[in-house]
Amino acid sequence: MTKSDALHELSTLLGQRLSTSKFELEAHGRSESYFPLTLPDGVAFPTSTEEVSEIVRICARHGLPVIGWGAGTSLEGHALAHQGGVVVDFRNMAAILDVHAEDMTVTVQPGITREALNEELRATGLFFPVDPGANATLGGMASTRASGTTAVRYGTMRDNVMALEVVLADGRVIRTGSHARKSAAGFDLTALMIGAEGTLGLITELTLKLQGQPESVGAAVCAFDSISDAVETVIETIQFGLPMARIEFIDADTAAAVNAYSGSKLPECPHLLVEFHGSETALAEQAEVFGGILAEHGGKGFDWATAPEDRKALWHARHHAYWAILNSRPGCRAVVTDMCVPISRLAQAVEATRADIAASGIKGPILGHVGDGNFHAILMIDDDNPAELQIAKDLADRMARRALSYGGTVTGEHGVGYGKLDYMALEHGGGWDVMASIKQALDPQNIMNPGKVVRVEG
Template identity: 60%
Template sequence: MTLPTELLSTLETLLDSRLSLAAADRDHHAASESFHRAPPPDAVVWPETAEEVAAIVRACADAGVPVIPWGTGTSLEGHALATQGGVTVDLSRMDKLIGVRAEDMQASVQPGMTREALNTELRATGLFFPVDPGANASLGGMAATRCSGTTAVRYGTMRDNVLALEVVLADGRIIRTGTRAAKSSSGYDLTGLFVGSEGTLGIITELTLRLHGQPEEVAAAVCAFDTLEQAVECVTATIQSGIPMARIEFVDEVAARAFRQYSGLDLPGTPHLMVEFHGSPGTVREDTGRFGDIARDCGAKGFDWATTPEDRNRLWRMRHGAYHACLTLRPGSTGVVTDVCVPMSHLPAAVAAAAADIREAGLIGPIVGHVGDGNFHSQILVEPGNEAEIAAAKHIATRMAERALEVGGTITGEHGIGIGKRSLMAAEHGEGWQVMGVIKQTLDPGNILNPGKLVPDRA
């Protein structure tokens, strides 16, 4: 697509040097964290206010040109790729903390602020924002993909921690959804509609977030098991016992080998659990003791407790670095990354079936997961450009999703749909997927907002 001269003139007048047609800038916005690629957008813009976003959208709507919002580019299903050309709206300069209301345990932020930057700003308040997808993602992108992560088992997902939004619609209107109140029964839940809409219904320009108190005491541990079944049995027993875990992560034997190779840590090549507890010193001591008893009963061994911030950070850096650690198992590879979420009772069988498919295909595919909520991920390592391997990996990912649906699960627990999982939406939602398309057509009749993602193609 070649951008109309009138549109370029409007954008140049509005943004000056914050409009780029340079190949380097466009190419930077044509790749994602995983194997998904697309042609570069026709232009990249860097707005600094909601009013500028609205003006960009109005100009593109008048010209019939797609608009693709961009956060930090850490999504895994090609959410922010310009599959139909157009203008990528990079929100990284809208990265300000607008305000903290400590007494209400809330903060308002611009969408380009990252979760790590927010928590740095909050250190002196005794509060923190808990949603932790691993990557230092932008908060606007986290809301747009309804992400979660390692702490969801205790603190919930973005759906639970976004109270209100400011959103630019496809016609350039700026609306506000939600309130600062703890609850509301006033009308449709528009905040919930935009959280998870992946930029297809509007561009988020401000978020009001729920904060939580920084725990007085934190303890973390890693322990090994001989089998996946033992590890999941431990998770189930811990949850049923009412022990409030802040994180509980599963690492299979392949991922454990990658971690050992990448970080030099002494991890046996067997399944592991990585756990963390938050609370007062007394409750943390009690919770860790009870968990230790349950884990040993389930066959755990090699407990490594981490109570100092340095040791805990080392542990979770290892988990958050899983993507790059796993790539070392096959140097030069890229990852076909996928996730599903199933009811806890079906987790062992789902993980075992996925591992069997990967072995049968002759590929390497480490599996990790947020087992406290039945969500697990596989990173299937393929040679870039090897279409046969990529096709095999995609087939494995599809089978994972199909098996999840068969037991009442979902095709994605947190990665979202983007372009990577759009073909599976009808199987999960049936006619509900068509309803999503109707909502999209109502709010975006020109189909300019992140087209080709999430919802059905228009007839």
């Protein structure tokens, strides 16, 4: 049996919903980051769990890799077919299956995006809070254990997924978790699948926690003379226990890029972007306390906004900062990397990273979800200059090792994929071998997104 036999069987199953066209292969062979074009052998577009199960069974019989695909926004080569195989694109599985408003839960298919879900939930008075910035799919967000701008208050995908339906490497369909808010019944298979990046199975259904839409929302942007002043403000705010919904950092280079791209008028210096959720009274109290902390650290221009259009403009600029940064050097690509450290080491980590980039000779604006110690560097390189790519990789390497030396992690939200694979043994030690054993037990042929997260034989 050969690869062509597998593709023939998949074509019989799916008809035109299996594509081997150059357009689809190239569309599913690209990454948001610096990884080169990596073509799969085919792209499948299932419409049901049953079809996903049969796709995996066919691929298992022929030893053909299977790689899940959401919106393609991952940054560490998670969804690239490095060993060939079939990409399973979930765009046709994007339905809301059930809303349990009384229980504050929703069950969805993996291909629905967070923005589409929240648009549909608007009339219920509920919303799904995890916001990674990109309009990612919920299946992809669960697979990479995504977080984002609201994690400081609402947590990450780990905290907001209650149950899953998963197709395993042999085509079996299992359900993990339940609609109950807690359980002491056996291994936590839901947590195992979240962040596994499709290496243990393909998620075909998710049950998610919802939150009540806040009575009032207030947002503000404030400027600082130095990175350390901004970060110290974050640290004191968190230690004070102020319930921030978002607290984001951008450096001077990011502010300049955002101004040029979005028409903003931010002073070209470090900024914090903050948001509060609650009653009008609570918002006023929180703003007053935050304003006092801000003043102690030299914050300026505390512009408070409660009008929806003003808040939307503020977060639109933040969510498009990546594109603004790329636009600041036309024709460039980016090595996008993140790290996460304990709050007590955050100022030191940001300052050391900023100095390292400044000495490198390439541009690398810094921004991030500093409320939980997570920040990103957008290292811009000329695609035609291999020396710049190596400089960026060296910078990313030093960031990762610095994070570990500070008691942190090499990735707070981007995930491991292919790009961070070499750091897993450094971070987890013998625990990485345990992950490989779990992978081998559930996927003995190593067909589920091989070459990502763990290294196994075969």
